[in-house]
Amino acid sequence: MMWFIGKRLVQGLITVWFIATATFFAMHNVPGDPLLNDRATTAIIRANLEAKYGLDKPVTTQYFIYLNNIAHGDFGISFAQENREVNDIIREHFPVSAILGILAVVIAAVGGILWGSLTALYRNRLPDYIIMFLVILGISVPSFVVAALSQLGIVTINSLLGRTFLPVAGWGTISHMLVPALVLGLTTMAYLTRLMRSSMLEIVNSDFVRTAKSKGVPPARIFARHQLRNAVLPVITVLGPSIAAITTGGFVVEIVFAIPGLGRFFVEAVQQLDYTVIMGTTVFYGAFLVFMVILVDVIYGFIDPRVRMN
Amino acid sequence: MSKLTAADFAPHSNEHHCHALSRPSLSYWQDAWIRLKSNKRALASGCLIIGLLIFTLLGPLLWSVNSSEQDLDQLSTPPGSARSALIIPDYEPWAGPTTTVTELELAGSATTQSVRLQWTSLPEANGHRIYRNLYPVGEEKAYGIPMAEFFDNNTLYFEDRLNLSPGIYYYSVVALGNNRRPTTEAATIRVDVLRATTVDEAIAQGLVEEGEEIAVGDTVNTALHPLGTDYLGRDMLARLMEGARVSLFIGIFAPLLYVLMGVVYGSIAGFMGGKVDQLMMRFADFVVALPFLLFMILFKISFGIGPGESGIFPMLMAMVVLLWPATARLVRGQIMQIREQGYVEASKLLGAKSSYLILRHMLPNTLGVVLVTLTFEIPRAIFTEAFLSFIGMGVAPPTPSWGSMSNEGIKTMLNTPHELIFPALLISITVLAFNLLGDGLRDALDARMRNTE
Numbered sequence: 001m002m003w004f005i006g007k008r009l010v011q012g013l014i015t016v017w018f019i020a021t022a023t024f025f026a027m028h029n030v031p032g033d034p035l036l037n038d039r040a041t042t043a044i045i046r047a048n049l050e051a052k053y054g055l056d057k058p059v060t061t062q063y064f065i066y067l068n069n070i071a072h073g074d075f076g077i078s079f080a081q082e083n084r085e086v087n088d089i090i091r092e093h094f095p096v097s098a099i100l101g102i103l104a105v106v107i108a109a110v111g112g113i114l115w116g117s118l119t120a121l122y123r124n125r126l127p128d129y130i131i132m133f134l135v136i137l138g139i140s141v142p143s144f145v146v147a148a149l150s151q152l153g154i155v156t157i158n159s160l161l162g163r164t165f166l167p168v169a170g171w172g173t174i175s176h177m178l179v180p181a182l183v184l185g186l187t188t189m190a191y192l193t194r195l196m197r198s199s200m201l202e203i204v205n206s207d208f209v210r211t212a213k214s215k216g217v218p219p220a221r222i223f224a225r226h227q228l229r230n231a232v233l234p235v236i237t238v239l240g241p242s243i244a245a246i247t248t249g250g251f252v253v254e255i256v257f258a259i260p261g262l263g264r265f266f267v268e269a270v271q272q273l274d275y276t277v278i279m280g281t282t283v284f285y286g287a288f289l290v291f292m293v294i295l296v297d298v299i300y301g302f303i304d305p306r307v308r309m310n
Numbered sequence: 311m312s313k314l315t316a317a318d319f320a321p322h323s324n325e326h327h328c329h330a331l332s333r334p335s336l337s338y339w340q341d342a343w344i345r346l347k348s349n350k351r352a353l354a355s356g357c358l359i360i361g362l363l364i365f366t367l368l369g370p371l372l373w374s375v376n377s378s379e380q381d382l383d384q385l386s387t388p389p390g391s392a393r394s395a396l397i398i399p400d401y402e403p404w405a406g407p408t409t410t411v412t413e414l415e416l417a418g419s420a421t422t423q424s425v426r427l428q429w430t431s432l433p434e435a436n437g438h439r440i441y442r443n444l445y446p447v448g449e450e451k452a453y454g455i456p457m458a459e460f461f462d463n464n465t466l467y468f469e470d471r472l473n474l475s476p477g478i479y480y481y482s483v484v485a486l487g488n489n490r491r492p493t494t495e496a497a498t499i500r501v502d503v504l505r506a507t508t509v510d511e512a513i514a515q516g517l518v519e520e521g522e523e524i525a526v527g528d529t530v531n532t533a534l535h536p537l538g539t540d541y542l543g544r545d546m547l548a549r550l551m552e553g554a555r556v557s558l559f560i561g562i563f564a565p566l567l568y569v570l571m572g573v574v575y576g577s578i579a580g581f582m583g584g585k586v587d588q589l590m591m592r593f594a595d596f597v598v599a600l601p602f603l604l605f606m607i608l609f610k611i612s613f614g615i616g617p618g619e620s621g622i623f624p625m626l627m628a629m630v631v632l633l634w635p636a637t638a639r640l641v642r643g644q645i646m647q648i649r650e651q652g653y654v655e656a657s658k659l660l661g662a663k664s665s666y667l668i669l670r671h672m673l674p675n676t677l678g679v680v681l682v683t684l685t686f687e688i689p690r691a692i693f694t695e696a697f698l699s700f701i702g703m704g705v706a707p708p709t710p711s712w713g714s715m716s717n718e719g720i721k722t723m724l725n726t727p728h729e730l731i732f733p734a735l736l737i738s739i740t741v742l743a744f745n746l747l748g749d750g751l752r753d754a755l756d757a758r759m760r761n762t763e
Contacts, residue, residue, distance in 0.1 A: 026609055148720050252697065285601050
């Protein structure tokens with residue numbers, strides 16, 4: 001097991017290096033001038049600025065300085081907001097995105113398992129049709145539309161009740177988080193429901209379920225101990241990529257609901273061409289996602305011994 | 311032994327021993343087509359997609375309105391609004407009331423050209439302030455936006471020409487007491503503003519047919535916008551059609567390109583096997599690990615948009631660079647399986663070249679899987695485009711796309727929902743149609759599903 005974890009960690013490190021390299025060269029290719037200012041800059045000031053940010057050195061030197069800094073966990077200083085470290089920005093805004101993302105993943109996973117099992121239990125009956133229709137709808141409607149519509153819904157509810165039942169936007173309390181997290185998790189929930197349904201239906205016809213049935217095990221026990229436990233495995237497999245989809249998909253929800261998360265900050269940084277923030281956020285997000293996927297793999301290795309054997 | 315007759319030596323016909331084919335033989339694709347035809351949902355989705363393509367390609371021929379032309383008389387107009395406009399004389403400045411005034415009242419008719427108010431001095435007033443509101447004033451004394459102030463008691467008229475649109479307005483005049491502060495004395499009038507235009511304007515906008523005479527007092531119909539206009543007065547239908555072209559172009563061509571790239575990459579890796587395969591797949595793993603949307607944005611700005619460009623090409627490139635590995639993995643797995651099949655071995659024994667093996671035996675057998683992948687990648691690409699345009703990283707304005715139209719529409723969602731609803735609906739329907747078609751295709755082409763019913 002230790003060997004398995006170690007191997008995955010080394011792979012993860014190489015992946016992070018790849019992400020950092022791709023980010024560096026993509027950013028170097030961006031047209032435009034990072035030091036371009038509203039005011040005219042004299043040659044001397046410009047030279048000083050270039051020296052400050054290390055832009056006067058050749059690209060390969062810059063690349064190695066950049067790698068060295070990342071290895072020490074230093075993403076540099078923001079171009080747009082002077083005197084603000086990228087690390088500070090991440091430290092301040094990432095927890096917001098993370099809380100939102102975790103909540104969304106939990107909602108998506110619990111909802112997906114629940115609805116998926118329900119549809120499998122009521123196969124080809126009304127609940128199945130209704131839920132599967134909603135699933136197709138959830139997959140087909142873009143998240144920004146769902147976000148906008150749910151905001152409209154909150155406004156209507158609030159005006160009907162005559163008081164603020166749920167805040168329309170912003171961040172702070174648990175009531176701020178509920179609707180954005182639900183919207184964020186909805187698409188993933190739809191996918192997980194589909195997956196859970198098909199894996200449940202496969203399990204229903206398997207030998208061990210038939211054996212349990214013939215032994216006279218009560219249906220509720222068969223469902224809980226035999227079907228659910230086995231059917232949940234594929235859902236756990238896709239949970240890693242789902243976390244990736246949810247955390248980066250958070251941009252839209254963060255923008256629509258005015259949540260001060262890292263995703264919104266990233267979009268703003270791109271609009272301002274804030275080089276260090278863009279690079280820092282991308283590498284940080286990339287490393288985070290790689291770590292999450294490894295974590296899910298390791299958990300999966302504990303649950304299913306076949307994985308770590310391969 | 312019995313006697314043999316000549317009939318016994320007649321050649322035996324082999325017809326009787328031949329296995330009769332009870333049903334016509336079906337190729338893989340014929341069988342798949344029959345399965346697809348019996349799937350009502352997939353078929354309906356296919357028709358819907360064809361309809362969308364017609365809407366995009368032929369629509370602009372029938373509805374040839376310039377999608378970037380602004381109709382400033384009809385900003386944010388929902389579909390089905392009244393279009394009639396009164397012809398009025400050219401504007402002339404107003405010098406004040408000519409008749410005796412008893413209370414707050416209108417002078418002349420209220421039109422989008424101007425609203426003229428006149429009133430008598432309110433009790434204990436040293437001056438007056440005029441407000442305009444879209445809603446009744448009510449008990450909260452919500453007068454609206456202040457329009458003008460007069461600090462003398464002689465100016466008892468006001469002309470409003472600011473940004474008037476047809477509809478109901480509530481004008482209030484509030485008396486200003488000492489220190490020029492408003493007192494509780496106020497009068498409110500409800501004004502129904504009519505759409506109006508002058509003869510010259512009507513002709514300039516092409517609202518009048520040639521040879522037709524119009525005079526003051528006539529009514530003309532303003533330009534028709536079947537689906538209304540957006541916040542800049544641009545025709546929604548024309549923009550939706552042009553936006554469809556952008557969205558569907560990216561939605562279809564980007565997957566075509568990266569699926570093709572994945573097929574080439576995957577088939578080479580799968581066919582070569584061994585070290586080369588290991589190396590190629592490890593590289594694909596790295597590309598998969600890149601956080602997709604972040605890199606999508608990064609590559610898009612990296613490829614850059616020049617002035618006057620729409621930004622479609624950088625988006626296409628970014629998608630191709632990032633999204634090929636999924637198909638590559640799939641095709642590689644398929645090729646690895648097929649490589650072990652008997653007919654490939656046989657072909658190899660007969661001296662077939664590698665290129666022949668790949669093109670003749672392997673690729674045609676992966677075509678079904680690739681086709682299914684392609685149909686599922688199309689909605690994904692449409693989503694990605696919409697998402698990027700929504701956060702302002704997609705196509706550059708004024709080029710419309712469904713995503714950027716949704717982005718513009720969401721800002722005015724509460725007052726004019728049609729600006730969001732139409733593009734959002736089109737995205738949803740398109741994605742739904744491709745998803746259902748993909749489901750149908752998968753059921754039809756999946757060999758495991760064959761002859762199980």
